[in-house]
Amino acid sequence: MGVEVVRKIRSSGALLALFLLFICAFFGYPLAMLVYGTFRSGQPGTEGSFGLAGIVDAYGDPATWETLWASVIYAVAVQSIGIIGGFIFAWISMRTKTPAGKAITPVMVTIFAIPTLFFAISWGMMTSPTGLLTQFFGVSADGSPRLDAYSWAGLIIVSGLKAISVMYLLLLGPVRALNRSLEEAALLSGANRVRLFLDVNIPILLPTLSGLAILGFVNSLGQLDVALILGVPAAIYVFPTQIYDFLATTPIRYDSASALALLLIAVIYILVAIRSKAIGNRNFITVTGKAFRIEKEEIGRWKWVGFSLFTGYVGVALVLPLLQLIIGSFQPVLGVSGFTFRHYIGLFESSKVVQALENTLIMGVVGGLFATILAVLITYVALRSKSRWAQVPELIVWAVVAVPGIVLALAITWAYLSIPGLKSLYGSIWIVLIALVIVVTPIAQRATSGPVGQLGVELEESARICGASAPRMLLTIVVPLIGPTFLASWFITGVMAAGSLDIPILLSSAKTETVSLLVYNYYTQLGNGSTAAALLLLLLALLAVGGGLLMAIGALFKKANERRTTRRGRLVDTATPTDTFDPALSKALEADNDPTTLRRVPTSVSK
Amino acid sequence: MAHVSIESLEKKYSPKAPAAVESLDLEIKEGEFLTLLGPSGCGKTTTLRCVAGLERPTGGRVSIGGKVVDDPAHRTHIAPDKRDIGMVFQSYALWPHMSVASNVAYPLKMRKIGIDERARRVREALDMVGLSEYSSRMATDLSGGQQQRVALARALVATPQLLLFDEPLSNLDARLRQDMRSELREMHKRVGTTSIYVTHDQEEAVSLSTRIVLLNKGAIEQVGSPREIYWHPVSHFVADFVGYDNFIEGTVVGADQYGVKVLLEGTEMRLVCPPRNDVHEGQRVDVAVRSSSVILGPPAADKPNAFEGLITDVMYLGDDFIYELQLGPHKVTVSIRTAEVANIWPTGAPKVGDTISGAISPDSLACLPALHANVPAMA
Missing domain, CATH: 2.40.50.140 (Nucleic acid-binding proteins)
Incomplete structure (x- = not known):
């Protein structure tokens, strides 16, 4: 990304056209190939004939429609839990003085960052005959655990607990931006708290809430991990597992899988269209200048209700699963009491594990980096180019946000196996990486578009007027302004790419397995649950180290800045009385070019 | 209509912070239009919000119409919705999801007034501010001046015993401000409701009020008629503030x-x-x-x-x-x-x-x- 590039984009259409072409090929082409695949029999890249066999096969089966119905119920239930829980916690943390209120956001970020795989597997362990929850709830008369995660209830609870953290992070901003004077006006009109909430807060948040509900619903419809680990063993199928089933069991039916995937995408787009038709662009959330107080409220005894809700959530969603995994990883065989380091030692002795760790690191670091660069470029081009076409990439990326990982992996298979030259990519780490970048770019786009979109062109122009060359301007103005956002987005998308299961499960070969995939394989196919637990914990530890490292770097930078600022303040103080040339002053001014001392644009993590 | 008495009102936002309002005494007579005037941070808005019940005083006592509404020493606090007050906010605070008419009708609805009576009074209130033909529009589709008129109608419609104004004109441009000022004068002449008005604009204060209270750093600097304040300032601060x-x-x-x-x-x-x-x-x-x-x-x-x-x-x-x-x-x-x-x-x-x-x-x-x-x- 460079100013030179952007200037050329402005002047000549050629570069913009090239960029557009790349975006269309990278994001759009695989989806088009999915449609192609629906009407074609045989495997991608092999001989086949065109026909409706796939569609007839997929939709002629009544089980498909049952699966669709099941998926909808599942998604609605999960998102109801997510939105209600997320809203309650966002309210507690933003609006009330509740003990430990400050801990809510870090905990939610942690739960959000942990791969879904972790929750599914540890809940599976917790409700096994010797699991923590079974010890608490006991077993029923026939010897099966009273609470079984391998069930509809388990599926919904596990996905719902994770959805709470996602919805919390998405609702934090809107809840904070609620205009308090609207509430005060209602109070003074004689409305009590309940009326106020129903008459003012809920209607005002409705456009936001409904948007998030659709987004979450779409997300749940396409979520593979939990359904695969907890649903399939109990013969519960939802759409993504059904698609996976078509592809993983012989005879492999690519056309039927593609037909199902298309239906899923169609359902998703119809929902989005209905919502935008019904609500349009109404947005009631207004931030006002004065009279806008962010003071938190004393809620008396209610604060203990809030506190116990939060601790309860942390216990069930984070502490218990972690505890179970730790216990499980030390058991000789999962579920059998005893203590051994064997599984951990085994991990480090296995070349497979080392290879997977390496792959996962590449996926996270490179995938997150590419996705963020792409997202920033797309926003920046849309912001600076005067061509109408410059908005198209943004639209294409928005269209991808609705495509589930498993569907995208299938689309990528069609796209890259059908073209002889690209075929060689299949089986390499690049194909997995490409799919991951496509999936997480919309997230990066959401995370960066705010700060990047707000880059006023006058900030850049004034730097040029002040005598900075284009690269210098980029380095001293643009990079410092969007740098923190860039890093935050890189981290989020990197964690998501590293924890993904649905993409590697279809696209990885034996050599390009990721840790998630390996964990899944250990847990299900090899029946070695304890190794899976140990490997998951290792992955978590690495993620925690990565996150901790980033935070430490951030803290160091901040400290260095503060020190520099105070030092410079002193320099300027002593320098002002003299009119003559002062070497110390000129040095201080020169240091002003240091990007790290500029004001930070707040980074937003919302998607 | 009611008189308001404020006795040694104190408000601290946190135990360590200096008081935003420190031992303030004020008697507001029935039908009076009293203005709290002062620079930002002088405690005028805090005082108003304490009267409204939106802020809980940390000391002293507030009563409206002879009824104690705030007395922290005796743990008395009447919620804002039980005080029978109308208030006009600086940011208008109209509910964006409701029409003009439903915004104005809301206080009546909360007071459980029948639907026919409600419609009549909403029409009256909108007539008074000259916006009857806008009643079915969405509140936020109106211009700033119109929005503030709707807010005024909403504050008046339930004929509350006390009206509060929190810098209602400061978001409007100069021309509109003058028009609204005379409209507010008219309105007060007609309804005669006891009013407390907060502003930092001396012209507004002088032209609207029957009495002005000049505040500085959470304490009263001078109380008097507009004429007294304008021509006989007692301190450097007051003189400076009213334009000497x-x-x-x-x-x-x-x-x-x-x-x-x-x-x-x-x-x-x-x-x-x-x-x-x-x-x-x-x-x-x-x-x-x-x-x-x-x-x-x-x-x-x-x-x-x-x-x-x-x-x-x-x-x-x-x-x-x-x-x-x-x-x-x-x-x-x-x-x-x-x-x-x-x-x-x-x-x-x-x-x-x-x-x-x-x-x-x-x-x-x-x-x-x-x-x-x-x-x-x-x-």
């Missing part, structure tokens, strides 16, 4: 029931100021002068408080000419209406370097206890 723009240091050389004589520092000039019984001979004082109340040129002859000054600068501001005069060590700015200049000096206005005569009517002066080191208004 020249402060000349001097010493009291005589004080009786007819006036205070002040010898200006570094000159032989004496100015007679209105009587004031809390100054004594020999006391150092500041004489506050409004630049617009100085007379220059021939009309100044034979007037009391005559003086001569050297013109050091002349500025033309369109409607006014600003003359900067040197009186001994003091600089005094005088503003003369452009239309007047030709009347005063038919043969040509004075220029920089000329010495001209002038006079200041004693009534337009204020003799204030000196504020030596920092005189913010000298500039």
Whole structure:
């Protein structure tokens, strides 16, 4: 990304056209190939004939429609839990003085960052005959655990607990931006708290809430991990597992899988269209200048209700699963009491594990980096180019946000196996990486578009007027302004790419397995649950180290800045009385070019 | 309608922070239009919000219509929705998801007034602010001035016993502000509801109120009629705030029931100021002068408080000419209406370097206890 590039984009259409072409090929082409695949029999890249066999096969089966119905119920239930829980916690943390209120956001970020795989597997362990929850709830008369995660209830609870953290992070901003004077006006009109909430807060948040509900619903419809680990063993199928089933069991039916995937995408787009038709662009959330107080409220005894809700959530969603995994990883065989380091030692002795760790690191670091660069470029081009076409990439990326990982992996298979030259990519780490970048770019786009979109062109122009060359301007103005956002987005998308299961499960070969995939394989196919637990914990530890490292770097930078600022303040103080040339002053001014001392644009993590 | 009494009101936002309002006493009579005036951070909004119940006082007592609504010492706090108050906010605070009519109807709905009666009163209230044809529009589709009228209608519609205004005009442009000001005056004349109005604009305060309370740093600086505040400020702070723009240091050389004589520092000039019984001979004082109340040129002859000054600068501001005069060590700015200049000096206005005569009517002066080191208004 460079100013030179952007200037050329402005002047000549050629570069913009090239960029557009790349975006269309990278994001759009695989989806088009999915449609192609629906009407074609045989495997991608092999001989086949065109026909409706796939569609007839997929939709002629009544089980498909049952699966669709099941998926909808599942998604609605999960998102109801997510939105209600997320809203309650966002309210507690933003609006009330509740003990430990400050801990809510870090905990939610942690739960959000942990791969879904972790929750599914540890809940599976917790409700096994010797699991923590079974010890608490006991077993029923026939010897099966009273609470079984391998069930509809388990599926919904596990996905719902994770959805709470996602919805919390998405609702934090809107809840904070609620205009308090609207509430005060209602109070003074004689409305009590309940009326106020129903008459003012809920209607005002409705456009936001409904948007998030659709987004979450779409997300749940396409979520593979939990359904695969907890649903399939109990013969519960939802759409993504059904698609996976078509592809993983012989005879492999690519056309039927593609037909199902298309239906899923169609359902998703119809929902989005209905919502935008019904609500349009109404947005009631207004931030006002004065009279806008962010003071938190004393809620008396209610604060203990809030506190116990939060601790309860942390216990069930984070502490218990972690505890179970730790216990499980030390058991000789999962579920059998005893203590051994064997599984951990085994991990480090296995070349497979080392290879997977390496792959996962590449996926996270490179995938997150590419996705963020792409997202920033797309926003920046849309912001600076005067061509109408410059908005198209943004639209294409928005269209991808609705495509589930498993569907995208299938689309990528069609796209890259059908073209002889690209075929060689299949089986390499690049194909997995490409799919991951496509999936997480919309997230990066959401995370960066705010700060990047707000880059006023006058900030850049004034730097040029002040005598900075284009690269210098980029380095001293643009990079410092969007740098923190860039890093935050890189981290989020990197964690998501590293924890993904649905993409590697279809696209990885034996050599390009990721840790998630390996964990899944250990847990299900090899029946070695304890190794899976140990490997998951290792992955978590690495993620925690990565996150901790980033935070430490951030803290160091901040400290260095503060020190520099105070030092410079002193320099300027002593320098002002003299009119003559002062070497110390000129040095201080020169240091002003240091990007790290500029004001930070707040980074937003919302998607 | 109700009277409001505030007794030693105190509000601290946190135990360690300095009080936003410190021991404030105020009696507001029935039907009065009282303005809390002061710069930002003086505690005026905090006081208003305490009366509304949106803020809980940390000390003192507030009662409305003889009923105690806040008394932290006895753990009394009546919720805002139980106080029967109407309030107009600076940001209008109209609910964006409701139409104009439903916004206005909301207080009636909360008071469980029947639907027919409700419709009638909403129509009346909207008629009063001249917006009846907008009743079915969404509230936020209106312009700023219209939105504030809707907010006013909403505050009035339930005929509350007390009306509160939190800088209602400061989001409007100058022209609209004037229109709304006269509308507010009209409204108060008609309904006569006890009103408390918060503003930092002295013109607004003077033109609307029956009484003004000038606040500074959470305490009352002066209470009085608009005339008293405007012409008889008791302190440097008040004089500065209501637009006195020249402060000349001097010493009291005589004080009786007819006036205070002040010898200006570094000159032989004496100015007679209105009587004031809390100054004594020999006391150092500041004489506050409004630049617009100085007379220059021939009309100044034979007037009391005559003086001569050297013109050091002349500025033309369109409607006014600003003359900067040197009186001994003091600089005094005088503003003369452009239309007047030709009347005063038919043969040509004075220029920089000329010495001209002038006079200041004693009534337009204020003799204030000196504020030596920092005189913010000298500039």
